[in-house]
Amino acid sequence: MALESPEPGAGDYEQYKDGFHDWLATYWPEPREQLHAGGWRRTEQMLADIKRHLQAHHQPHAGAATTAGPSATASSAAAAAPASGTGAPPPLGRPLEVMDICCGEGGTAVHLAATEGWRVTGVDIVESAVKAARVRAEAYGTVVRVACQYPCSGAGSSSSRSSAADSGSSSSSGVRLRLSYEAVSDRALFLHASIFKMPAPSDSFDVVYGQDPDGLANPDRVHAFREVLRVLRPGGLFYFWHHWVPGPGWPAELLAAYRADPMTGPAPRLSHEEYVQDVQAAGFQLVHVADCSQLAAEHLGAMAERVAREQQQQQQQQQQQQQRAQRAAKSAAAAAGAGAGAGARGGQSVAREGDEGRSAAREGGEGGEGGEGWTAMPISGWLERALHYSAQAGGSMGVHVVAVKPLSA
Ligand SMILES: C[S@@+](CC[C@H](N)C(=O)[O-])C[C@H]1O[C@@H](n2cnc3c(N)ncnc32)[C@H](O)[C@@H]1O
Numbered sequence: 001m002a003l004e005s006p007e008p009g010a011g012d013y014e015q016y017k018d019g020f021h022d023w024l025a026t027y028w029p030e031p032r033e034q035l036h037a038g039g040w041r042r043t044e045q046m047l048a049d050i051k052r053h054l055q056a057h058h059q060p061h062a063g064a065a066t067t068a069g070p071s072a073t074a075s076s077a078a079a080a081a082p083a084s085g086t087g088a089p090p091p092l093g094r095p096l097e098v099m100d101i102c103c104g105e106g107g108t109a110v111h112l113a114a115t116e117g118w119r120v121t122g123v124d125i126v127e128s129a130v131k132a133a134r135v136r137a138e139a140y141g142t143v144v145r146v147a148c149q150y151p152c153s154g155a156g157s158s159s160s161r162s163s164a165a166d167s168g169s170s171s172s173s174g175v176r177l178r179l180s181y182e183a184v185s186d187r188a189l190f191l192h193a194s195i196f197k198m199p200a201p202s203d204s205f206d207v208v209y210g211q212d213p214d215g216l217a218n219p220d221r222v223h224a225f226r227e228v229l230r231v232l233r234p235g236g237l238f239y240f241w242h243h244w245v246p247g248p249g250w251p252a253e254l255l256a257a258y259r260a261d262p263m264t265g266p267a268p269r270l271s272h273e274e275y276v277q278d279v280q281a282a283g284f285q286l287v288h289v290a291d292c293s294q295l296a297a298e299h300l301g302a303m304a305e306r307v308a309r310e311q312q313q314q315q316q317q318q319q320q321q322q323q324r325a326q327r328a329a330k331s332a333a334a335a336a337g338a339g340a341g342a343g344a345r346g347g348q349s350v351a352r353e354g355d356e357g358r359s360a361a362r363e364g365g366e367g368g369e370g371g372e373g374w375t376a377m378p379i380s381g382w383l384e385r386a387l388h389y390s391a392q393a394g395g396s397m398g399v400h401v402v403a404v405k406p407l408s409a
Helices: 020-027 039-057 074-080 107-116 127-140 221-231 252-260 272-281 293-338 344-365 379-392
Strands: 097-101 119-124 142-149 155-162 168-172 175-183 188-192 205-211 232-246 285-291 397-404
Touching: 020 127, 020 293, 039 107, 039 205, 039 232, 039 397, 097 107, 097 221, 107 119, 107 127, 107 188, 119 127, 127 188, 205 221, 221 232, 221 272, 232 272, 232 293, 232 379, 252 379, 272 285, 272 397, 293 379, 293 397
Parallel strands: 097 119, 097 205, 119 188, 205 232
Antiparallel strands: 142 155, 142 175, 168 175, 232 397, 285 397
């Protein structure tokens, strides 16, 4: 029985299922582990932005070491390593706690856990994606971190991949090396959950990011923003972008048409302005809001090319199948004529050839299905309409927000 007033975001469990990522990846221009607009290039930009912010606003937390002294962990030293001019944050004395909302198959979370030494917790509503993310983290193996300590107490570090799993330290000319070996799967954790209800303690993350977090398309997204606010520590950073959202300044009539169109606007309250209002209503302080139309345009354009290519291939296949079916029908008719007096044997042969024609038609008539559990939607129609509306609105499509949880929250 349907709930009368379901929990905010509950409907997302119906929409996102196993098979969604297979379907999405069919049309996605970026690599499978990066199911967001802009791929790795955009992830690198996010990483630089986050580091810059941490560098500028870092506040040591109670109980955390503030310098990379002899007792500092190697990973904290690693976080501080490129001290000259790269904008890396000062060490916390523990790994940075980071959450990836709507993490998909975990490409970014695993990458950041391995290369930055951060502890990254990914959350996604699709169970098969969470399983794939865990496999990815296991498959990455072990990372060795090296922290150097010089007699004058300067600190530096580097990291490299290894399959070894020991730890130790060595000394030469007064320089001390401290090695630590970490399984990436201990640093990249994945939760099967909705961003509307996250099984994570309050005030526990330094940074929450989302790369095209589709859970935010839900009109009740303010509740998801409150969840993000809850899990962030005071002063913590929230960073996301979402690329198919009507951008700033769309005329009201065009926005209404986009929403009323069953292809493009199934989600009400889907606009750049409403996202920003909801972030503020949840209690965040805005740091930066930007239009990400350029990113959306590149991504949607590349997607449109893939869809067009696929349509062309499908048309060719259909033509070939029609030709096969016609040939089968012709030979069936010929066999029926020739075997009119030959009795049951000829009848069986006709039936078999007729079946061949039907199965060819079945293969040709269906296309674009996703895996089990996910009901594929006609992407070509959606894309065409989305591009049409965004062109009318001057290409404006997508929202990028950086916000912080107030220290007093
Ligand atoms: C466009 S994909 C982006 C995936 C990932 N961020 C990446 O860059 O590869 C959107 C993701 O949102 C997830 N999602 C949708 N609604 C969600 C919700 N309410 N809670 C958690 N994840 C959700 C989907 O399962 C999907 O993995």
